Amino acid sequence: MKVITSFCLLLTSLNILAQGSISGNFSPPKDFKWLIAYELTPNGERYSTDTAIKEGSFTLEMPATAQAGMYRLVYAVPQDEFYIDVIYNKKEDVKFNFNLQNGLTITNSEENKWYHEYFSKITAAQDRLLEYYETGNDSKKEYGAILKELKTIQTNFEEEHASSIAHKFIKANRSYIPTEFENLETFLKNKKQHHFDNLNINDPILQGSNFLTDKFASYVFSALPADIKTKEQLEIEINKNIRTTADFIKTTPNGFQVKALHQLWKIAEVNEMGSVQDFIFKNHLKKSALANDNQKLVDEIEIASRLRIGAVSPDITWEANGKKHSLLTMEKAENYLLVFWSSTCSHCLKELPQLHKELKDYEGLKIIAVGLEDDNINWKKVSATLPAFNHAIALGRWESDYAQTFGIQSTPTYFILDSEKRFLAKPESDKEVVEFLEN
Structure with a gap:
């Protein structure tokens, strides 16, 4: 987890006409610095507001233009991993506590409490039904009690919270419940057949979440x-x-x-x-x-x-000693290492000489180093110091065909191929290259 700080934000909060808020506490406090709120829409996340987290506490003043719906609160990067989703209905402020170990606890917002209570209860009841089947239980009385519990939970939450945003999720989550005993094979068949029955795929709030x-x-x-x-x-x-x-x-x-x-x-x-x-x-x-x-x-x-693991690598060609060479036609080896680098890249100038030293006598390995360059002047000087590598050049750097074909976004980038020139691994550093080959 990498915390979000104010320095990495491109967005600023200019929400003068706030009418509601989302607030709470994060712990441990030192692990949280900034919070960004996005409205979840069918076309993706739409920025709403942001704020600093000070000593674990925060308050997001929601703009007057904010729509009722589901909001994603991002507290670290990558954003698709470190977030909390809450319902903001414009009728009540939302407050919660979040702990990295114990998770989320809603302290204010009846609607969010209903939402989490429903999913907690219905999931537990569904798990009991699956456990019934998995353990080979043959008690019809117990089976009937589980079905009754499932129906009661679903019906009660649908009836009690019909006017809420949470109701959209509760109703859409209604799943198949047998009316009488069914063996596992029949149950799974019917459950699959009715999987889509209650999913309102045209609801924009459901689409956004x-x-x-x-x-x-x-x-x-x-x-x-x-x-x-x-x-x-x-x-x-x-x-x-x-x-x-x-x-x-x-x-x-x-x-x-x-x-x-x-x-x-x-x-x-x-x-x-x-x-x-x-x-x-x-x-x-x-x-x-x-x-x-x-x-x-x-x-x-x-x-x-x-570039998928198991796919055959695209070809790479180069000239050496007056002859043309090709990755896909070069002689058989146990492994091949592709290195994409640049003679003006400080990380490359640090890692490649060390890698050259580690691998120059490595049996069963052939190395192709592709320089992403603006010209060949410096490349010739540096590549000459790495004689154990086969050297190809890609003029145009990031816009070159090789950079585009292999999706190169930084240098150095490494790919290890197997004997059939299929992608085997994508190490992050020279040390990971050596470690992979040795193991």
């Missing part, structure tokens, strides 16, 4: 047959679920479709499901992103796919 995208992810990666035995079978079934989900949201705004599909793509990436990533992108996400004028996302995904 993580609620719907989490529901889609749960369906895609969890609503699967129990008899799957291979990764190939698993990915086929996941792709079927993706197709169903994409069809379900096809009438929603392109911005929301991109958000939902990109979330599924990222989950597949974390789980190293390359064919699922490609299926999502080629069949659904690319089209939605282009329709939403998001060429940047398309480019980022194409680079990520090209």
Whole structure:
């Protein structure tokens, strides 16, 4: 976690006409410096206000123009990891305590209390139903009691809080509950069939939050047959679920479709499901992103796919001793190391000589160093001091073809390839390169 400080903010708070507030305490105080509030909208996060956290305490004075809805309070970077989501209904101030170990406690705001109480209770009851099945329990009385508890919780919260923003989430979260005993196979089949029944995908507040995208992810990666035995079978079934989900949201705004599909793509990436990533992108996400004028996302995904662990590296060519050489046609080795550097980069001038010393006698390894340069004058001088490397040059630096193809954003950047020239690892430093090769 990297705390946000006032020095790294590009935004300033000029909210004179405040009408409500979100306040609270963070602990331990030393770990929190600044807080930024964003309204969650179908097209992404919209900046609202920000404030310093002083000795663990803060108060966000919400602007008069702030809309009722779900707000994301970012307290560190990366922003998609370190945040708290709260409901701001413009009727009540929100107060809470947040502790890195114990999490969030709402101290003022009935609506946020209802919201968290509902999800706590319904999740616990759903877990009891799953535990019933997992333990092989055959008590029909206990089964009936669990179903009754599920229905009571859902009905009571829907009826009691019908006019609240929280109600949108509570109602949309209504899931399948059997009317009588069902074995596990039947229950899972019916649960999957009714997964989308109560999801109001056209509600902008639900679209802005993580609620719907989490529901889609749960369906895609969890609503699967129990008899799957291979990764190939698993990915086929996941792709079927993706197709169903994409069809379900096809009438929603392109911005929301991109958000939902990109979330599924990222989950597949974390789980190293390359064919699922490609299926999502080629069949659904690319089209939605282009329709939403998001060429940047398309480019980022194409680079990520090209450099994916297990993918064959794009080719690199260079000249040496009057001959042309190529990464993809060079002689067999146990591993290959690609180094993207620059002769004007201070980190490179520190790391590369050390790496050269560590690896010059390393058996079974071939090294290709690609200089991202404005010209070849200094590059020739420095590369000559690293004779164990094969040297290629990419004039144009960040705009060069190699920089674009390999998505280079800083130097030095390292890639380790296996004997088939497939991406094996992406170390962050020369020390990590050596450590990986030695282990």
